[in-house]
Amino acid sequence: MSTAAGQRVKEVRKRRGLTQTELAKASGVSISAIRKLEQGERETARLETLRKLAQALRVPTMRLAGEPNEEDASADTVDRWRAVREALEHSPIALGMDDEPPTASGVRAALRETEPLFSGDHFAALSVMLPALLRDADALGSEGRSVRVRLLQLAGWLMVQTRQFTAAETALERALDDAADRMEGAATANTLCWLRLRQGELSKAYDLAVKWADETEPRMSRATPAELATWGWLLLRASAAAVRNSQPGEAEDALKLASAAAVALGREHTPDGDFLRTFGPTTVKLKAAENAGVIDRPDMVLRLAGRIPFSSLKPTSNNRNRHLLDVADAYVKTGNYADAFGKLEQIHADSREWLPNQRYARDILRRLIDRRRTLTAEMRAMADVVGLPL
Incomplete structure (x- = not known):
């Protein structure tokens, strides 16, 4: 900017x-x-x-x-993921005479074995395993379309997570081009909206979310759980973009519709086992608290947090840990520094590879440290974890 x-x-x-x-x-x-x-x-x-x-x-x-706020990856991150970006952005390597060609069933099985690494935020392992898997999926041609779309969705999400926005856009646009139906396309668009949000392209994120929400809006009387979850997530993306773009009315309207989808669903649902699309009443509450944090209402964040059943959320859930950052931020703003730092420690204990990629965590810790005359050893160690500059 x-x-x-x-x-x-x-x-x-x-x-x-x-x-x-x-x-x-x-x-x-x-x-x-x-x-x-x-x-x-x-x-x-x-x-x-x-x-x-x-x-x-x-x-x-x-x-x-006036222009996107691209908070790009660190030099260390760029170096770690170089092979993944090359696999996403360049044509697949031609097989040699003695190479065994990949099969759709083999790549699909490999992806199933790899998916827990994505949901568990095992970034170091993924940086090693993903390049070969992407090249094998590309080599399948048309017969590997469905497994390639899923892999590109996950790779795009991972690139957004690690702030490699150009590579993320490449992966997600490729997945969108290959999508076989509107539900598969909407699942990709959901992550593409998140990319636009992280880039600061709020109007683009809002327009994209509304477009796909309109295209996937189900008839409530006969909607499937997958349709409700997909529609609900797009509404949450629209709400997130609107609240950040100082459009509170649009944000509230989208959140109310998402809440209606969650009520109709009645529970947290994970369509086809896709952890990226888990949606339900708890997810809506998490995002309502996030919106409250955006408009600088720490009291509301803490009040909403008290109503969220954390026992139902996995420790590696990105939505859960993003919410805990909102809670930590609210604690800092209300002067409860010990509890704020406790939330950062909790996230670090549960998801060690996720926390260092969160600029939000650095901002929270910086404000916490600014209010302290001296730092504990734990605070100094946390500053190193989140990459707080000296």
Whole structure:
């Protein structure tokens, strides 16, 4: 996000007839941060900061951002996943005379054995195993379409998870092109919406989610669990994009429809065993709490968290751990630093390879540390885990 964002903030502020001091008071953003942003002393601004300013100025967040906020992967991550990106982005290697050609059944069996690594966030193992699996799936041709789509969906999700956005887009667009029906396409679009959200492309994420939600909206009286779960997730993506883009009405409407889908479903459901599409009343509650965090309502986050049955969620559930970050953030904002750090420790104990990829965790820990005069050994170790710069 360039210094042009600061110029846009200044232009809209003046149009609204506000001083920097008045904007700071209305938005909750410090006058120092506003001054530095407008004067071009800060080259970047977090999407959360721009959302607060946009809300106070009564414009969509992207009116101020103007361009995506791509928070790309670290150099270490880029190096680790190089072979995976090459397998996604380049033509498959031609088989040699003595090579045994892959079979659809063999690749499908290998993918079944690998899927627990995805759901368990075993990134180190996946970085080693995935390149060969992707090349074998590509070599199958048309007969391997269905297994290739599933593998590309998972690879795209993994690339989003590790902030390798260009590779993620390649994988997901390929999966979307090969999708055989609207449900398979919608499953891919769900992750593509998440990619747009992480890139800060809020309008694109919202439009894509609404488009696919409209195309997959089932008749409630005869909807299958898979249809309800697919539709519900797209509505959650639309709500997430709208709330971040300072469109509270659209966010609330989409969340209400997602809640209706969850009520009709009556339970958490995982279509075809796909952990990425697990949806139900608990998922909606997790995302409602996330929305509350986005609009800076830590009291609401904590209240909603008290109603979520955590015993039903796997420790490696990304939705669960993302929610725990929301809870940690709420604790920091309400001055409960010990419990905030406890949530970070809980996530790290349950999903060690997931936490280091979360910029949100770094932001939470930075604010927590800023409020401490001295750091414990555990806090210093956590700073290393999440990659907090020295």
